[in-house]
Amino acid sequence: MPNLIPQLLPHLESHRIAGLDAGLKAVYPYYDRQSLANLPASVCHWLGVPGFGNQPLCDPILAAAGGPFRRVIVLVVDGLGLEQFERFIHMGVDNSGGYSLWPRLLSDGFLAPLTSVVPATTTSALTTLWTGRTPAEHGVMGYEMVLKEYGLIANMITHSPATFVGDVGGLRRAGFQPETFLPVPTLGPHLAAHGVQTHAFQHFSIARSGLSTMLFPQVNVIPFRTLSDLWVSVPAFLESQRAGQLYTYIYWGELDELSHRFGPHDRRVDLEFANFSFLFEYFYKELRKSSRGDTLLLMTADHGHLHTPANPVYELKNHPVLASCLHMIPSGENRLAYLYLRPGKEEQAINYIERTWPGDFVTLPSEQVIASGLMGTGQPHPRLAERLGDWVMVAQGDAYLWWADKENMLRGRHGGLSHTEMLIPLFGMVI
Numbered sequence: 001m002p003n004l005i006p007q008l009l010p011h012l013e014s015h016r017i018a019g020l021d022a023g024l025k026a027v028y029p030y031y032d033r034q035s036l037a038n039l040p041a042s043v044c045h046w047l048g049v050p051g052f053g054n055q056p057l058c059d060p061i062l063a064a065a066g067g068p069f070r071r072v073i074v075l076v077v078d079g080l081g082l083e084q085f086e087r088f089i090h091m092g093v094d095n096s097g098g099y100s101l102w103p104r105l106l107s108d109g110f111l112a113p114l115t116s117v118v119p120a121t122t123t124s125a126l127t128t129l130w131t132g133r134t135p136a137e138h139g140v141m142g143y144e145m146v147l148k149e150y151g152l153i154a155n156m157i158t159h160s161p162a163t164f165v166g167d168v169g170g171l172r173r174a175g176f177q178p179e180t181f182l183p184v185p186t187l188g189p190h191l192a193a194h195g196v197q198t199h200a201f202q203h204f205s206i207a208r209s210g211l212s213t214m215l216f217p218q219v220n221v222i223p224f225r226t227l228s229d230l231w232v233s234v235p236a237f238l239e240s241q242r243a244g245q246l247y248t249y250i251y252w253g254e255l256d257e258l259s260h261r262f263g264p265h266d267r268r269v270d271l272e273f274a275n276f277s278f279l280f281e282y283f284y285k286e287l288r289k290s291s292r293g294d295t296l297l298l299m300t301a302d303h304g305h306l307h308t309p310a311n312p313v314y315e316l317k318n319h320p321v322l323a324s325c326l327h328m329i330p331s332g333e334n335r336l337a338y339l340y341l342r343p344g345k346e347e348q349a350i351n352y353i354e355r356t357w358p359g360d361f362v363t364l365p366s367e368q369v370i371a372s373g374l375m376g377t378g379q380p381h382p383r384l385a386e387r388l389g390d391w392v393m394v395a396q397g398d399a400y401l402w403w404a405d406k407e408n409m410l411r412g413r414h415g416g417l418s419h420t421e422m423l424i425p426l427f428g429m430v431i
Contacts, residue, residue, distance in 0.1 A: 002060075002064055002110050003106065003110070003111050004060055004061065004064060004110060004111065004112040004113070005082075005111060005112065005113050007060060008034065008058070008060065008061075008112055008113050009113045009423075011030075011034075012027065012030050012034060012113055012115055012423065013027060013419070015027075015028050015030050016028060017372050017373060017374060018372075019368075019371075019372055020364070020368065020369070020372040020374060021362065022362055022364065022374070022394045022417050023362045023394060023396045023417065025396070025418060025419065026394070026417040026418075027115065027417055027418065027419050027421075027422040027423060028115070028118075028374065028417065028422075029115045029116065029117055029118050029134075029374070029376075029422070030114075030115045031054065031117075031134055031373075031376060031377065032055070033055050033056065033057055033058040034057065034058050034061075034113075034114055034115065035114055035115045035116070035117065036114055036115070036116055036117055036125055036128055036129060036300070036302070036424065037053070037054045037117055037128050037132065037133070037134050037376070038054050038055055038056055038057045038058075038114075039057065039074070039114075039129060039298075039300065039426075040052050040053050040054070040128075040129060040130070040131070040132035040187050041053055041054055041055055041056040041057075041132055042056040042057045042061070042062065043072050043074065043187075043247060044056075044190075044191075045062065045067070045068075046065060046067040046068055046069050046072050046296050047068060047069065047072055047191070047194075047196055047245055047247065048067075048068035049190075049191065049194040049195075049196060050194065052132045052185075052187060052190045053131060053132015053133050053184075053187075054132050054133065054134070054378075057112075057114075057426075060112070061110075061112050061426065064110035064112070064428070065110065065296055065428050065430070066296075066430060067296060069294055069295060069296045069430075070244075070245055070246070070294040070295070071238070071245065071246040071247075071248065071294060071295040071296070072246075072247050072248070072295070072296045072298070073234075073238075073248045073249075073250065073295065073296070073297045073298065074129075074247075074248070074249050074250070074298045074299075074300065075250040075252070075297070075298065075299045075300070076126070076129070076249070076250065076251045076252070076299075076300060076301060076302060077252050077255055077276075077299060077300075077301050078122060078251065078252065078253040078255060078256035078301065078302055079253075079255045079256030079259045079260075079264070079301065079302070079303065079304065079305050079412075079414070080255055080273075080301040080304070080424070080425065081264075081301060081303065081304015081305060081420055081421065081423060081424055081425075082113050082304065082423040082424055082425045083304060083419065083420050083423065084264060084304060084305065084420075085301075085425045085427075086425075088102060088270075088273055088277075089102045089103060089106065091270075099273070099274060099277050101277045101278075101280065101281045101284075102277065105284070105427075105429060106427070108429055109427060109428055109429030109430075110427070110428050110429070111425060111426070111427050111428075112425075112426045112428075113423055113424075113425065113426070114300065114423070114424050114425070114426050115422050115423060115424070116301075116302060116303045116304075116421070116422050116423075116424050117134055117135050117375070117376070118135065118336070118374050118375050118376075118417065118422075119135065119141065119142045119332060119333050119335075119336045119375075119415045119416075120302075120303035120304070120414050120415055120416065120417075120421045120422050121142055121143055121302070121303060121333055121414055121415045122143075122157065122256070122302050122303070123140050123142065123143055123156040123157060123211065124140050124141065124142060125302035125303060126211070126215060126251075126302060127140040127182070127214075127215065129187075129302075130186050130187050130188070130215040130216070131182065131184045131185065131186055131187070132187065133184045133376070133378065134375060134376020134377070134378065135375045135376055136370065136373075136375040136376035136377070136378065136380050136381065136384055137184060137376055137378045137379060137380065137381060138182055138183070138184050138381065139182070139183060139381030139383060139384060139387065140156055140182075141332065141338075141375070141384070141387045141388060142156065142331065142332040142333050142336070142338075142415065143155065143156060143157065143332070143333055143415070144156065144162045144331045144332060144333075145331055145332070145387055146328075146331050146338070146340070146386065146387055146389070147171075147176070147387075148383065148386050148387075149383070150171065150174045150175065150176060151174075152174070153328070153329070153331050154171060154176075156211070157209075157211060158170075158209075158210070159171045159172075159176065159178060159209075159210030159211065162331070163404075163405070168209070168210070169209075169210050171210070172210075178210045178211070178213045178214035179213060179214065179217065181214055182214060183381060183382070186215060186216075186217055187247075188216060188217055188218040188219040189217055189218045191247055192218045195244065195245060196244075196245040196246065196247050197220070197241065197244060197245065197246050197247070198218065198219045198220065198246075198247045198248075198249070199219065199220045199221075199222060199237070199246070199247070199248050199249070200212075200216055200219050200220070200221050200222065200248075200249040200250075200251070201222050201223075201224055201230060201233070201234060201248070201249070201250045201251070202221055202222070202223060202224070202251055203223070203224060203225070203251070203252075203253065204223035204224065204225055206253075207221050207222075207223035208221070219249075222237065227252070227275065227276060227279045228279060230250070230252070230279075230283075231279045231280065231282055231283035231286075232286075234248070234250065234283060235283060235286035235287055235289075235290075238287070238290075238295075239290060252276070254272055254276075255269060255272055255273060255276070256305070258272055259305040259412040260305075260410050260411070260412050260413070261409065261410070261411065261412075262411055262412070263305075263307045263308075263411035263412045264304075264305035264306070264307055264412045264420075265307060266411075284297075284431075287431045288431060291431050293430060293431070295430070295431045296428060296429075296430055296431075297428065297429055297430075297431055298426065298427065298428045299425070299426075299427045299428075300424055300425060300426045300427070301424040301425065302424070303414045303415075303421055303422070303424065304414060304420045304421050304422070304423060304424060305412040305413070305414055305420065305421070306335070306398060306412065306413055306414060306416070306418055306420045306421055307398065307411065307412060308334075308335075308398045308399075308400050308410065308411060308412065308413045309398065309411065310408060310411070313357075314357075314360075314399060314400050314401055314402055315402045315403075315408060316329070316330070316401060316402065316403040317405075319352070319356065321348075321352055322349060322352050322353065322356075324342075324345075325341055325342055325345035325346075325348055325349035325352070326339060326340060326341060326342065326345075326349070327340055327341070327342045328340050329403045330389075330393075330401060330403050331387075331389070332388075332392075332415070333413075333414070333415025333416070334395070334400040334401055334402055334410070334413050334415065335394075335395040335399075335400050335413050335414065335415040335416030335421070336392065336393070336394060336395065336415045336416050336417075337392070337393040337395075337401045337403075338366070338387070338388050338389040338391075338392055338393075339363075339389050339390055339391040339392070339393060340389040340390060341389075341390045341391065346390065346391075349391075350363055350391070353393070357399060359396060359397075360395065360396055360397065360399035361393045361394060361395055361396060361399060361401075362393075362394040362396060363391050363392070363393055363394075364391065364392045364394065365390070365391060365392075366385065366388040366389055366390055366391060366392055367385070369388065369392050370384060370385065370388065394416060394417060395416045400413055
């Protein structure tokens with residue numbers, strides 16, 4: 001089956017958004033049938049049920065997969081960008097690092113490039129995967145987000161005030177209800193209405209989290225503890241569900257955690273993916289034992305990772321002039337920051353950014369970002385403008401803005417528009 005990267009990648013890399021310049025090397029989201037936002041409708045296509053959310057993926061990808069299928073499995077490897085995955089494949093060709101599985105699997109499957117969404121971050125991307133809608137539509141605009149209706153900046157992973165520690169789910173005390181927070185339907189009820197059972201395998205530490213609660217109505221959530229647990233449990237579970245149609249979602253987050261802490265090219269990351277690959281081969285062989293040609297297995301990611309060396313020049317605490325222009329700390333992502341400016345301070349703030357970090361950031365008025373469709377077209381979320389603030393800082397190169405009042409421990413980041421962050425793989429094979 002085909003490697004679609006030579007055919008499809010040049011189009012993604014050359015894609016531009018009219019009237020918007022986010023930097024010379026920016027990769028823009030391709031919401032028109034070649035992004036993460038198009039995967040939910042494609043799952044419906046492969047299961048033979050009515051569409052959901054955006055359009056399905058482009059015809060070459062749909063044709064490479066074939067179908068329809070009785071079962072679709074989507075595995076999300078958090079933080080596995082296309083560039084990183086291709087590096088692992090090359091290591092497999094060299095028979096080094098324990099990755100030899102992937103060249104063998106690719107000979108039987110297909111590999112295609114997709115873009116993530118903007119911002120290229122877990123909260124926004126996973127919400128897109130479960131709503132079929134872009135961030136502009138579903139309104140989850142990053143790791144940290146202003147919720148004006150609750151008077152705070154929220155951590156959208158933990159559903160707590162962004163500055164709080166150990167207060168997972170604390171937004172409920174302010175009246176926040178993850179079950180009703182999204183203004184758009186989610187995939188679980190849609191599939192259930194058409195006779196498809198939906199199951200989600202999540203690490204036990206997040207299986208009942210606020211984010212999971214928000215995304216998984218009418219979804220059977222199955223916790224796992226380790227990769228060994230996961231890859232033994234999934235085939236056993238699928239074998240017990242031989243009747244009817246099935247959508248199985250699997251999320252694995254360890255690669256992202258290590259990439260954040262040590263950087264995406266650290267040896268720990270390489271070894272973790274080698275371990276993942278070794279155990280994934282066991283999973284694949286177990287599925288093959290009961291192979292009937294009615295299952296489509298897909299692997300993708302929410303975003304990639306960029307190496308960002310520690311540099312105090314990018315820490316807001318070292319720039320009191322800029323801080324004095326803001327009426328609250330920024331929100332969003334370190335690589336895509338949303339600025340809320342004091343009245344009359346706009347010119348001073350923008351001039352300071354351009355003088356202090358020449359070429360490191362492109363600053364764009366938020367209304368221009370919204371109008372351009374960078375974060376999606378369709379019906380915008382009613383609170384979209386207030387969640388993006390006044391200006392958006394798009395990081396260039398390995399720049400970032402760190403505003404948290406704690407030590408900057410991150411050596412890998414995402415959220416921006418670089419090739420490394422925005423391009424993700426879609427690997428698929430029929431079993």
